[in-house]
Amino acid sequence: QSVLTQPPSVSGAPGQRVTISCTGSSSNLGAGYDVYWYQQLPGTAPKLLIYLNNNRPSGVPDRFSASKSGTSASLAITGLQAEDEADYYCQSYDISLSASVFGGGTKLTVL
Amino acid sequence: EVQLVESGGGLVQPGGSLRLSCAASGFTFINYNMIWVRQAPGKGLEWVSYISTTSRTIYYADSVKGRFTVSRDNAENSLFLQMNSLRAEDTAVYYCARSRGIVTTGADSWGQGTLVTVSS
Numbered sequence: 165q166s167v168l169t170q171p172p173s174v175s176g177a178p179g180q181r182v183t184i185s186c187t188g189s190s191s192n193l194g195a196g197y198d199v200y201w202y203q204q205l206p207g208t209a210p211k212l213l214i215y216l217n218n219n220r221p222s223g224v225p226d227r228f229s230a231s232k233s234g235t236s237a238s239l240a241i242t243g244l245q246a247e248d249e250a251d252y253y254c255q256s257y258d259i260s261l262s263a264s265v266f267g268g269g270t271k272l273t274v275l
Numbered sequence: 276e277v278q279l280v281e282s283g284g285g286l287v288q289p290g291g292s293l294r295l296s297c298a299a300s301g302f303t304f305i306n307y308n309m310i311w312v313r314q315a316p317g318k319g320l321e322w323v324s325y326i327s328t329t330s331r332t333i334y335y336a337d338s339v340k341g342r343f344t345v346s347r348d349n350a351e352n353s354l355f356l357q358m359n360s361l362r363a364e365d366t367a368v369y370y371c372a373r374s375r376g377i378v379t380t381g382a383d384s385w386g387q388g389t390l391v392t393v394s395s
Binding site: 166198200202210215221256257261263264268 | 310312319320321322325334336337370372375378379380381382383384385386387388
């Protein structure tokens with residue numbers, strides 16, 4: 165199991181809103197470490213989607229937003245588009261492991 | 276434009292060694308900490324290693340500690356991962372990525388990856 169827990173899959177119709185959760189513990193998100201989100205389109209390298217919990221790099225549409233509270237974080241995608249179909253990963257740091265950790269990933273399917 | 280290009284992957288027998296390289300361009304390499312991340316076939320991302328700008332600070336995942344060695348050559352804008360005592364479970368696409376800061380931060384640029392297959 166991953167240190168950060170994500171749902172294996174989520175789905176939504178075009179135009180809808182979906183959220184992806186990332187649940188950690190007191191040794192990572194709960195310890196105040198920031199969360200990062202990545203989008204991995206099929207057959208490609210991961211791409212930074214969100215940094216420092218809720219910030220979008222330039223070029224990332226504002227349809228993507230994120231938040232963090234306590235030991236949990238979430239990524240929200242509004243106005244779903246077919247091109248959003250991808251795997252999404254959260255990442256943070258774990259003080260107990262002294263290592264950066266990823267969530268197991270969530271496959272988003274646009275119906 | 277930031278570019279990271281990995282090379283050196285391939286097929287290697289269990290117990291063997293391989294050295295991965297990552298050529299960086301489009302940014303001032305010496306100013307950035309770097310990381311390696313891997314992804315086994317059909318699986319999720321796994322953080323492997325981190326190296327600071329001066330190579331003074333280095334971290335490894337427990338799964339590779341004692342077998343993998345990360346290094347960098349700032350004069351050549353290159354990052355390396357020496358992998359020894361390879362196991363079947365090391366089979367993965369290996370990505371090099373530019374860290375946004377210290378080891379607790381994420382990565383803002385990624386290479387396309389290089390595939391390492393450990394099999395007899």
